[in-house]
Amino acid sequence: MGRRRRKKESFAQKRLREEMEAGAALSTPLCPVCDDCGGCSWQRVPYSRQLEWKAQLIEESARDHQLELPEPCVVEPSPLTFQYRNHMEFSFAAKRWLTTAEIASGRDLERGFALGLHAPGGFGRVLDLEGCPLQSSRADEAFLVVKQFAATSGLPAWDARTHEGFWRYLILKRGHNTGELLVHVVTSRSERDLLSRLAEDVFARVEGVMGVTNGVTERVADTSEGAVVETIAGRSFIHERLGGLTVEVGPMSFFQPNTLAAERIVQIVKEFASSVPADRVIDLFCGSGLLGLSLAAEARTVTGVEVVREALDAAERNARLNGAQNVRFIQADLLRGWPSDLPQAADLVVCDPPRAGFHPKALRALIAMAPEAILHVGCNPKTQARDLATLMREGGYRPIRNAAVDQFPNTPHVENIVLLVKESGS
Structure with missing residues (x-):
C-alpha cells in the first residue's frame, strides 16, 4: 500500500504555526468559528504582525523567481480590519459541519x-453561522432574514452529495460609501412566488436594500457562477462611490471587495500611470471597469477586456454613468487566448488577473x-512574481515602481501593484 503524501504547508500555515510555537502573544478572535472556518486564519x-508577514510573502515570492523589486516592500494597512468586505458569498447545506x-x-x-x-x-463542509464579522451589521441583518425564511420555507437546502435541494447560495453586496444593499439568492430552480415573499420580508426588515435577485442554476458543481439571473424586486444592482467614480455593481460582477483599500489602490494606479506614456490604455481582466475608468480622464482611449458578460454590461453602464466616452469594452476569456479585436498597440496595459495569474498564451x-x-x-504574490519574471525575461521589461495594500485583513492575501517599463532596444 502506497504511503500518503503529506500536503505541503502553506506560507500562511507556516507563519501561524511558528508564531504559536514561539509563544507569541496572540489576539482573541472576534469570530467564534475562526479556527474552523479558515476564511480568516490570521x-x-x-494586525501589525500580519502586515509584516504579507511583506515577507511578497519578498519571498519575488526571490523565488529571481525578481528584484525596485522599492522595499511595506504593506499599507486597511482602514478597517473587520466589517470591510462589500461582498460575501454564503452556501446553503442540508447538513451542517460541526465545529471542533x-x-x-x-x-x-x-x-x-x-x-x-x-x-x-x-x-460540502458548511459551518452554520449567524453572520460574519467581515461584513457590515446591515449585511448581517439581511443574512439572518434570508436564513430564517429559507429554513422555514418547506424547501430543502442543497445536498452536495446527492445533488438535490433548492437553496444553494446567498450573495450579499453592500456599497460602503452609499449604504446600498443587494440580496442575491441562487437556487436550483425558479420559484418566483416564494422568492417574492422573501423579497417582501427583506425589504420590510432590512434598511438600505435596493434589490433582491435570483440566480437559477442546474449545475451540480460547487459554484454560484453561470446562473441565469432574474430580478425579483427592486433593481439588480447597487451603486458604490470610489476614487471620484460612481460604479454599478451587479450580483455576479467583480468589484474589489474592500472599498476603502480599493480607493488607495486606485490612487496608486493613477499615480504610477502618470509617470509613463498612457495615451492608449488597455485594461485586462477589467471586471466592472474600475481601473480603466479611473485612467480615462488622462487617456485618449481605454479598452477593457472581461469574460463575464454581466460584469461587462456593468462596465459599459459605468462608462456611461461617469461620462467616459473614450472607453470601450470587449468580451473575451484571457485564460484561453487573446481576443482578435483587441487593439494591436498600446502605451500602457493595466491588468488585474485572478489568483491563478495569466494563462501562458x-x-x-x-x-x-x-x-x-x-x-x-496582483492578488497572489506567487503567481504575480512568476508572471513578472516571464515579462522581464522574455519581454525585456523592468520594474520601476511597486506598492502593496492590504485588502484582506486577517487573511494571508495581499494586493501588490508593480509598474514595469520596456527596456530600450528590447
Whole structure:
C-alpha cells in the first residue's frame, strides 16, 4: 500500500504555526468559528504582525523567481480590519459541519439545515453561522432574514452529495460609501412566488436594500457562477462611490471587495500611470471597469477586456454613468487566448488577473504586443512574481515602481501593484 503524501504547508500555515510555537502573544478572535472556518486564519495574529508577514510573502515570492523589486516592500494597512468586505458569498447545506468544539463536547447535536461558510478540507463542509464579522451589521441583518425564511420555507437546502435541494447560495453586496444593499439568492430552480415573499420580508426588515435577485442554476458543481439571473424586486444592482467614480455593481460582477483599500489602490494606479506614456490604455481582466475608468480622464482611449458578460454590461453602464466616452469594452476569456479585436498597440496595459495569474498564451500575446509599460495589480504574490519574471525575461521589461495594500485583513492575501517599463532596444 502506497504511503500518503503529506500536503505541503502553506506560507500562511507556516507563519501561524511558528508564531504559536514561539509563544507569541496572540489576539482573541472576534469570530467564534475562526479556527474552523479558515476564511480568516490570521485573526489571532496582531494586525501589525500580519502586515509584516504579507511583506515577507511578497519578498519571498519575488526571490523565488529571481525578481528584484525596485522599492522595499511595506504593506499599507486597511482602514478597517473587520466589517470591510462589500461582498460575501454564503452556501446553503442540508447538513451542517460541526465545529471542533462541538465535536469535542461529545454531545448529540442537530446537524440539519445550514447557511454559512465552508470549512477547509473538502466540499460540502458548511459551518452554520449567524453572520460574519467581515461584513457590515446591515449585511448581517439581511443574512439572518434570508436564513430564517429559507429554513422555514418547506424547501430543502442543497445536498452536495446527492445533488438535490433548492437553496444553494446567498450573495450579499453592500456599497460602503452609499449604504446600498443587494440580496442575491441562487437556487436550483425558479420559484418566483416564494422568492417574492422573501423579497417582501427583506425589504420590510432590512434598511438600505435596493434589490433582491435570483440566480437559477442546474449545475451540480460547487459554484454560484453561470446562473441565469432574474430580478425579483427592486433593481439588480447597487451603486458604490470610489476614487471620484460612481460604479454599478451587479450580483455576479467583480468589484474589489474592500472599498476603502480599493480607493488607495486606485490612487496608486493613477499615480504610477502618470509617470509613463498612457495615451492608449488597455485594461485586462477589467471586471466592472474600475481601473480603466479611473485612467480615462488622462487617456485618449481605454479598452477593457472581461469574460463575464454581466460584469461587462456593468462596465459599459459605468462608462456611461461617469461620462467616459473614450472607453470601450470587449468580451473575451484571457485564460484561453487573446481576443482578435483587441487593439494591436498600446502605451500602457493595466491588468488585474485572478489568483491563478495569466494563462501562458495570454502572457505571450501581451509580450508580442510590446506596450511601453505594464501595470500589474496582483492578488497572489506567487503567481504575480512568476508572471513578472516571464515579462522581464522574455519581454525585456523592468520594474520601476511597486506598492502593496492590504485588502484582506486577517487573511494571508495581499494586493501588490508593480509598474514595469520596456527596456530600450528590447
